[in-house]
Amino acid sequence: MNRKTAVSSGLALTIFASGARADALTGEVARQALNPLAIAMFLVFVIASLGVTVWAARRGTRTASDYYAAGGGLSGVQNGLAIAGDYTSAATFLGVTALVYGSGYDGMIYAIGFLVGFPMILFLIAEPLRNLGRYTFADLAAYRLSERPIRTVAGVNTLVIVLFYLIAQMVGAGKLIELLFGLPYWIAVVLVGVLMMLYVTFGGMLATTWVQITKAVLLLFGTVLMSTLILAHFGFSLNGLFASAVAIHPKGIAIMAPGGLVKDPISALSLGVALIFGTAGLPHILMRFFTVSDAVQARVSVLVATCFITVFYSLLFVLGFGAIALVSGDGNYLDAAGKIIGGTNMVAIHLADKLGGSVLMGFISAVAFATILAVVSGLTMAGASAAGHDLYARAFRKGSATEAEEIRMSKLSAVLISGFAIVLGILFENQNIAFMVGLVFAIAASANFPVIFLSVTWRGLTTRGAVLGSAAGLLSALFLVLLSPAVWSGTLGFGAAIFPYDNPALFSVPLAFVVTFLASVSDRSRSGAAAREGFDAQYVTAHTGIRS
Template sequence: MTRVYCLGTSAMLWLLASRANAEALTGAVVKQATNPLAIVMFLFFVLASLGVTVWAARRGTRTAKDFYAAGGGLSGFQNGLAIAGDYTSAATFLGVTALVFGAGYDGMIYAIGFLVGFPMILFLVAEPLRNLGRYTFADLAAYRLSESPIRTIAGINTLVIVLFYLIAQMVGAGKLIELLFGLPYWVAVVLVGVLMMLYVTFGGMLATTWVQITKAILLLSGTVLMSVLILSHFGFSVNGLFAAAIAVHPKGAAIMAPGGLVKDPISALSLGVALIFGTAGLPHILMRFFTVSDAQQARVSVLVATCFITVFYSLLFILGFGAIALVSGDPDYVDAAGKIIGGTNMVAIHLAHKLGGSVLLGFISAVAFATILAVVSGLTMAGAAAAGHDLYARAWKKGRASEGSEIRVCKASAIVISIVAISLGLLFENQNIAFLVGLVFAIAASANFPVIFLSVKWRGLTTRGAFCGSLIGLLSALTLVFFSPAVWTTTLGLGNAPFPYDNPALFSVPLAFLATILVSLSDRSRSGVRSKDLFQSQYVTAHTGIAE
């Protein structure tokens, strides 16, 4: 059976999707009737976003700083909105609402769990990254370590993360657009791929940023409007909303109690490790800190993004309970068996129609499409930067490549990444690829975060240690996920999984840290001694922005 997976930015959703009690995250794709108003609204957004791309191209993407970092001229507030736009997705909007609709209070507890990663970015990553780097997070690690091996492994990690994440996003996008607009799956995948190619190739980071900002504003506006309309039905009383939801939900008052979704403490702990450290290792999020002028604006970016995402997810709690109270049992939105028409992923869309008719339905559907474009554009930009800046200009050309040739390679990489993403999206249409989102967070936490953290905090880190630790983190995450129930049992159908947990972060992250530390301690090479000697200079620059 073809299934749609809510492949949002939270690995939590991926973990829950593999469990029977996470029915809210999956459902048969029932192609919806064509919605002319929704299509008109989404075409308007496409044209507007292409206009932004033309504007960005005219402003110039000839220098590396313009192309990779939007000239470094964004304010912290603007960049914070862009981070929020990069981090939240249409699938998150639909999936979390569906999860709360099915599980109640538990859905919200786990939906906001990923926010713990942002304090990690704020206090450990944002300031050193902005002070030491230029365009990618590998700039930080390569500050005192040998460039070629560090940038090579960082570039590989980034491309692996981007491609896996894009597969998840493209399949999710195709299914969601099929649900929302009644368009064929292949049309949706090709359309998303072509648009993200145009944004990155012609508009660079500036166009990508404004697509993300616009999406963030639209998404929050739509969520606020729906929340206000829901509360107006209950005299703006949250207690009244809860009481109405309890009265119609099959579980009754049990929907207000926690503890029903993740019962295995090891899985819960591994999930937490992935969320905390994985968020701080996602290349498309880290790249955004180079679009602001200084470390202070980088910190402001994190605060703004955190506030936005917190408000957004809090409102999804209202939407989920509103859907229980207003959509459950309504004959317009349920079939003869009492199931939600189109699957539980459609509950937020049905709620929009219930609250505002075809106008609000069209607007929310168009916003969902806008969120898809924002996320895939950010991923493509990060992958292109890794190929053009880290692998070509720094690792291969040893810093001797001209800016023009570097940008050409980056743009060519964006085209290749887009074509590959479209192809893989079409290839994996009917496959269970929900595990890929969790794998992305596990790789980011295992392969990227230890190097970023130890590079800034530990004098003893050497190039050899960083390379080995990052490689072991990457390979261990890939291996453990392959042998996990999500892949070995669910996807491949090979019986009981050799590795009993879906999320490997609890095991792969400590292994990566241990390998990095042990190899660094045993490194007596001249390069290792030099890396340790340069630590003090790096430390001062990382925390003050002043180069010694």
């Protein structure tokens, strides 16, 4: 696989390509012909979303609560749909479909891993986070720990996660838009960057939320419609669909067996650890729990999001096998070499054309682009909140900044983050950045989750332990990924990798917990004693919402 092909294969599964030998994701990103219908449909979405931004701005983003948390006035159902919109991307839709198309049954390993992370949030995090926090997850950790060091390390972690995730999303956006619309790469990156800046800067969380809700509903509608059309073709018989796919796929019955993607047990375990604990440490997901009125609505949010995502990912299984049965044998979608035109990244789009012609293909293409905007808007909102609230207002200004000053800094941060994302997206166009999303989940699992979990469950946690443990998780994840085959061998070309696994979570997460524990139990400072004494009051508030 040459470098350009590696770029395209990694980007199709922007959600989590690290660790996968993407035999399902072959073929270069080849710019397609201009698709006027898809562009027109997307422009309708853009105009509507900008109208939502104007509406949100007129409703007011003057207070911190309005800007960061939509005034806390969203219902659990609305917030759950927004979480689903934040969590499901265009790369999810195209990438998982492509993985199932290439590997069959095993292509769903990623989807299942993502779903397992949500019970962790539901039972361990949602209620304490909503009761203890205001705008960011650092509010929870800072409840009984020293504010400045905790907010500093949490803010840095958030910005690192947002930066890496945005690079992956922006490069993926540019490549996907080349595929879907036939637009030049740099135009796509600039367009996405400018739109996400407008949403976050002027509309705040309210505008971002409604963009995510609209995108989630459209994406699920398109997925349900395509799945229904596929099943109708086979008399609504899954057995008929699978039998047809097995008969036409080069691997035959092997596509119904596990072991096609992650054969190494250590890699599989590390992938699972990152997916499960990383989901519970993603800042743009966690901050959504502050947009509802109470802990009950926070739990409803998780339930709604879990149901939505379960249905969505389950239907991708149908889409993948449908693509095998209906697209792989159709010469209209194959090049002279018998490969999918545009690469297997395009298989879901070709499937839409097969099922519903240019209208359905245009709609699915437009929805895929809309999903990109929703995800990057949520990431930008999380980064702006960390910069304005945690780093500037609480750590640097020690709480002395006015709300107006804090919001102004957050909006400036949104502009800067968007600008950096555009520049880095263009600079990284020809780099294999698939490892970055794996790194995001590893950092979230290693640097954020241990602090969040221990702060609400362990009396012995101290500021020193939280800071050192979080730093150990962040640095070890970064260092091990640098030494991994994906980066050391694939990206840097330095030969055999020093660390043999692409995902470090199995090693970096336990290290973070151990460092946190040892640093906390050895902490005999006055600050450590105060943190332990404050646990009872925090415990009551975390589970009742009653502040002492």
